[in-house]
Amino acid sequence: MAIENNRLTEQQYEENFADIHPPYENITAAKVDANRCLFCYDAPCMKSCPTSIDVPKFIKQISTENIKGSAKTIFSSNIMGAGCSKVCPVEKLCEGACVYNLLEEEPIPIAKLQRYTTEIAMKENWQLFERKPSTGKKVAIVGAGPAGLSCAHALSREGIDCTIYEKENKGGGLMTYGIAAYKVTPQFCEDEVNYILSIGGIDVKYNQELGKDITLAQLRKEYDAVYLGIGVGVARHLDIPGEKLEGVVDAISFIYDIRAKGFSTVPVGDKVAVIGMGMTAIDAATQAKRLGAKEVTMLYRRTQDEMPCTEVELDIAMLDGCKIIWLTAPKEVKGINGKVTELVCSKMKLGEPDTSGRRSPIDTGETFTLDVDMVIKAAGQTPFEDLIEDLKIQNLKGKITIDGNCSTNIQGVFAGGDAVNGGKEVVDAVQAGKDGAKAILDYIF
Amino acid sequence: MASLHSNFLGISSPNPYWLASAPPTDKKYNVLRAFEAGWGGVVWKTLGSQVKNVSSRYSAVDFNGGRMMGFNNIELISDRPLDINLKEIAECIKLFPDRAMVVSLMADNDKKSWHELIKKVEDTGAHGLELNFGCPHGMTERGMGAAVGQDPEIACMVVEWVMEAANIPVITKLTPNVHSVVPTGRSVVKAGTNALSLINTIQSVTGVDLDTLVPNPYVAGKSVFGGYCGPAVKPIALKFLTTIAQDELTKTVPVSGIGGVSTWKDAVEFMLLGASNVQVCTAAMKYGFRIIDDLCDGLNNWMDEKGFNTLDDFIGKSVDSITHWEDLDINYHHIAKINQDKCIHCGLCYIACEDTSHQSIKIEKGNPYNTYTIIDEECVGCNLCQLVCPVDDCITMEEHRVAPEYINWIEWQKRGLPLNDH
Ligand SMILES: Cc1cc2nc3c(=O)[nH]c(=O)nc-3n(C[C@H](O)[C@H](O)[C@H](O)COP(=O)(O)OP(=O)(O)OC[C@H]3O[C@@H](n4cnc5c(N)ncnc54)[C@H](O)[C@@H]3O)c2cc1C
Numbered sequence: 047m048a049i050e051n052n053r054l055t056e057q058q059y060e061e062n063f064a065d066i067h068p069p070y071e072n073i074t075a076a077k078v079d080a081n082r083c084l085f086c087y088d089a090p091c092m093k094s095c096p097t098s099i100d101v102p103k104f105i106k107q108i109s110t111e112n113i114k115g116s117a118k119t120i121f122s123s124n125i126m127g128a129g130c131s132k133v134c135p136v137e138k139l140c141e142g143a144c145v146y147n148l149l150e151e152e153p154i155p156i157a158k159l160q161r162y163t164t165e166i167a168m169k170e171n172w173q174l175f176e177r178k179p180s181t182g183k184k185v186a187i188v189g190a191g192p193a194g195l196s197c198a199h200a201l202s203r204e205g206i207d208c209t210i211y212e213k214e215n216k217g218g219g220l221m222t223y224g225i226a227a228y229k230v231t232p233q234f235c236e237d238e239v240n241y242i243l244s245i246g247g248i249d250v251k252y253n254q255e256l257g258k259d260i261t262l263a264q265l266r267k268e269y270d271a272v273y274l275g276i277g278v279g280v281a282r283h284l285d286i287p288g289e290k291l292e293g294v295v296d297a298i299s300f301i302y303d304i305r306a307k308g309f310s311t312v313p314v315g316d317k318v319a320v321i322g323m324g325m326t327a328i329d330a331a332t333q334a335k336r337l338g339a340k341e342v343t344m345l346y347r348r349t350q351d352e353m354p355c356t357e358v359e360l361d362i363a364m365l366d367g368c369k370i371i372w373l374t375a376p377k378e379v380k381g382i383n384g385k386v387t388e389l390v391c392s393k394m395k396l397g398e399p400d401t402s403g404r405r406s407p408i409d410t411g412e413t414f415t416l417d418v419d420m421v422i423k424a425a426g427q428t429p430f431e432d433l434i435e436d437l438k439i440q441n442l443k444g445k446i447t448i449d450g451n452c453s454t455n456i457q458g459v460f461a462g463g464d465a466v467n468g469g470k471e472v473v474d475a476v477q478a479g480k481d482g483a484k485a486i487l488d489y490i491f
Numbered sequence: 492m493a494s495l496h497s498n499f500l501g502i503s504s505p506n507p508y509w510l511a512s513a514p515p516t517d518k519k520y521n522v523l524r525a526f527e528a529g530w531g532g533v534v535w536k537t538l539g540s541q542v543k544n545v546s547s548r549y550s551a552v553d554f555n556g557g558r559m560m561g562f563n564n565i566e567l568i569s570d571r572p573l574d575i576n577l578k579e580i581a582e583c584i585k586l587f588p589d590r591a592m593v594v595s596l597m598a599d600n601d602k603k604s605w606h607e608l609i610k611k612v613e614d615t616g617a618h619g620l621e622l623n624f625g626c627p628h629g630m631t632e633r634g635m636g637a638a639v640g641q642d643p644e645i646a647c648m649v650v651e652w653v654m655e656a657a658n659i660p661v662i663t664k665l666t667p668n669v670h671s672v673v674p675t676g677r678s679v680v681k682a683g684t685n686a687l688s689l690i691n692t693i694q695s696v697t698g699v700d701l702d703t704l705v706p707n708p709y710v711a712g713k714s715v716f717g718g719y720c721g722p723a724v725k726p727i728a729l730k731f732l733t734t735i736a737q738d739e740l741t742k743t744v745p746v747s748g749i750g751g752v753s754t755w756k757d758a759v760e761f762m763l764l765g766a767s768n769v770q771v772c773t774a775a776m777k778y779g780f781r782i783i784d785d786l787c788d789g790l791n792n793w794m795d796e797k798g799f800n801t802l803d804d805f806i807g808k809s810v811d812s813i814t815h816w817e818d819l820d821i822n823y824h825h826i827a828k829i830n831q832d833k834c835i836h837c838g839l840c841y842i843a844c845e846d847t848s849h850q851s852i853k854i855e856k857g858n859p860y861n862t863y864t865i866i867d868e869e870c871v872g873c874n875l876c877q878l879v880c881p882v883d884d885c886i887t888m889e890e891h892r893v894a895p896e897y898i899n900w901i902e903w904q905k906r907g908l909p910l911n912d913h
């Protein structure tokens with residue numbers, strides 16, 4: 047057993063990491079689906095979209111071949127409509143609400159149609175929004191993730207001069223750094239960020255970290271308002287013995303490396319255990335398998351009924367041949383010569399419902415051991431608790447607390463996205479950015 | 492099993508489906524393929540003086556992803572040499588003696604031309620003649636086609652010439668490019684035509700190319716009015732057919748129904764409204780001759796289900812149910828009802844009634860699904876919601892008579908009953 051890279055041929059990598067939802071070949075194909083749309087009134091799909099994209103409208107616009115109008119419809123509600131069309135868990139959002147489900151029929155492939163439109167818009171570089179003349183007001187935004195970009199775009203449209211401070215050297219946040227390679231490519235993420243910024247009036251300062259290179263006090267002094275869209279940090283620690291052994295990796299860095307460094311350079315074990323059952327865990331497990339791991343086992347401390355990922359995602363993992371062991375928590379990682387060889391697991395059972403309403407897992411005391419050479423941690427992420435405490439921002443275990451106007455306890459400092467909700471989806475962060483922009487406009491005018 | 496056998500003026504065919512006079516019937520090759528596929532008969536592509544066609548020739552109207560909901564052409568009558576047509580007609584008859592062979596004619600506007608043409612066609616052994624008084628383009632400019640059909644007097648004169656020479660049954664094909672087909676219909680029946688057929692194509696412009704700005708079909712930067720047919724024209728054809736089936740004089744002759752027949756259901760509707768058989772063009776041009784299978788099969792199953800043994804058992808059965816507006820029963824009332832178990836919450840009924848009808852549907856907001864219910868007191872029973880609902884039998888119209896007795900508009904006025912109740 048060993049952790050190795052370069053397990054497959056170039057062609058096998060290509061196949062394994064091909065776009066999971068291929069796009070339409072042409073407009074005829076898109077129109078076949080667009081024409082199936084019933085054009086519902088007060089449409090359930092629209093209501094199920096966190097950014098309230100007018101889905102029937104943009105689909106109708108595809109069927110009338112008004113693709114530019116369709117793009118404007120999408121981007122007016124969701125400036126990351128292109129990325130969302132590839133990464134949203136639509137089975138629990140718009141497509142899950144499509145009325146065709148009630149006829150036991152396939153829902154309209156809303157994401158695929160949205161991708162059709164937005165890809166054309168990006169390729170043609172359609173400038174769909176005109177920035178109002180500068181108002182002279184300035185807003186600082188921390189974090190160039192979905193929340194920050196969405197906030198900046200909405201503000202720039204209204205003539206606000208925005209400066210984004212981003213600690214990394216690329217924009218897009220977890221869209222660029224976290225999401226699986228078979229969903230979006232690094233190139234796409236870069237293109238999307240550039241497309242959003244092409245409205246003008248948004249200056250992004252990369253490699254600028256709040257708390258290190260800049261201070262909140264500075265920003266508050268220089269700008270009319272500050273928006274924090276800093277997301278959440280690294281994968282949650284397991285806090286079990288053996289976590290420091292070679293072979294225990296963080297899902298997000300693992301996923302990022304696949305994206306950034308090329309498939310063949312990323313090492314993966316023969317027998318991999320993935321801890322967690324959220325979207326990140328699924329992405330880590332399936333991609334480990336696709337990199338050539340012989341055996342991938344996912345461990346989750348509750349049951350399928352409580353799992354955070356959707357059935358569709360679970361199916362992807364199962365179809366990739368990942369094994370799933372429910373009601374299991376990691377207890378200890380064991381190794382030889384500093385390298386992982388075993389994972390000791392506790393068997394769990396379900397107890398009383400916890401604050402999330404889900405029945406909480408209780409250790410039965412029974413254990414079993416898995417032979418593994420790699421452990422991927424994907425049991426959620428930890429907020430930047432220290433930074434937020436330092437900034438004296440009111441928070442709940444590191445999740446920033448905001449009021450109904452997206453405002454933190456510090457005057458003129460607003461926040462949204464994963465930094466506030468603790469880690470949801472891109473689409474929620476985009477909506478948070480819009481809400482933040484609206485609140486900031488109310489605040490400064 | 493019901494019999495689909497059809498007898499039209501003594502012209503027998505194994506089923507009531509003829510191919511209308513058009514490209515599907517313009518040569519032996521096609522006609523033999525049609526007969527092999529099972530078509531009951533053909534009306535051979537119109538013969539007459541020599542013509543020259545242009546390119547392009549067709550255009551269409553698509554709707555919501557469906558192609559050729561309406562079809563349009565600017566073709567003329569047969570552009571093949573007359574003697575070849577005649578020879579091929581005779582050969583087809585020999586190879587398929589049990590199928591109907593009717594030949595469509597449009598001679599130049601003089602008696603001699605008509606007489607000569609009829610003689611030649613009868614020599615082929617054809618079973619009947621169809622007079623093309625309908626073609627709306629190309630031939631009208633030469634005083635033929637619709638130019639004849641639009642003028643009852645000219646039509647009468649031509650039919651009289653034809654009847655002097657014809658020894659086989661004569662069907663006169665009417666143009667719909669008139670406000671009523673009845674005047675021409677009456678005048679050709681008086682002149683002795685043995686039967687009528689309708690409709691030919693309707694003058695149209697199907698659309699304009701939004702890049703070139705030239706309407707279609709495109710011929711070197713220009714276009715002309717064409718003849719419209721296909722599913723889109725069926726309702727108009729049925730209306731004209733009904734007026735012929737209801738007129739005291741025209742109803743005395745059999746009618747061959749044409750215009751948008753695509754399925755066995757369409758055929759049944761034409762026959763219920765008085766057609767003795769039907770002719771099909773566009774549906775065959777879109778899908779080929781193989782559609783004849785379901786045209787026959789569906790008709791057969793429907794007849795078995797309804798207990799009709801022969802076509803005559805149901806031909807014309809619906810003619811009398813189309814009446815005058817003043818005779819409608821004002822005390823009849825029905826109200827929409829939504830079956831909540833079937834409803835998929837699309838809201839289409841609601842927005843249609845709310846924006847454009849009588850605000851008779853109540854909306855209760857839900858997430859993500861709203862609930863829609865009918866406000867009985869407000870519903871005027873217009874059917875709109877039922878028509879827009881995408882789920883079969885989800886909205887039904889329930890009868891709620893205002894009063895038991897029949898009362899029509901004339902009586903209503905006489906009694907001074909209230910108006911404008913909605
Ligand atoms: C592995 C993984 C897979 C995922 N898959 C999906 C998916 O398929 N679909 C989906 O919809 N969502 C998915 N998500 C969730 C999604 O990526 C996030 O919800 C979304 O990116 C949140 O946007 P945000 O702007 O709030 O935060 P982020 O995207 O985290 O952006 C925060 C930005 O702030 C920057 N930053 C942080 N601290 C500082 C600082 N101190 N100073 C300056 N800049 C700072 C970061 O570098 C980053 O660029 C996934 C997440 C992960 C981890």
Ligand SMILES: Cc1cc2nc3c(=O)[nH]c(=O)nc-3n(C[C@H](O)[C@H](O)[C@H](O)COP(=O)(O)O)c2cc1C
Pocket residue numbers: 511512513514536537562563564566567568569595623625626664690691692720721722724749750751752770771772773774
């Ligand atoms: C391309 C084309 C050519 C036609 N040519 C003739 C013709 O020569 N003579 C004629 O009587 N009708 C002609 N028609 C009309 C058809 O016979 C028929 O009346 C009409 O198309 C309506 O039927 P449909 O809706 O089934 O197509 C033609 C129709 C088409 C589409």
Ligand code: SF4
Pocket residue numbers: 826827843844848849850851852865869870871872873874875876877
């Ligand atoms: S029948 Fe007409 S008036 Fe009645 S609910 Fe339906 S649309 Fe409204």
Ligand code: SF4
Pocket residue numbers: 829830833834835836837838839840841863876879880881882885886
């Ligand atoms: S149109 Fe039909 S399915 Fe749609 S909401 Fe109305 S009743 Fe329900």
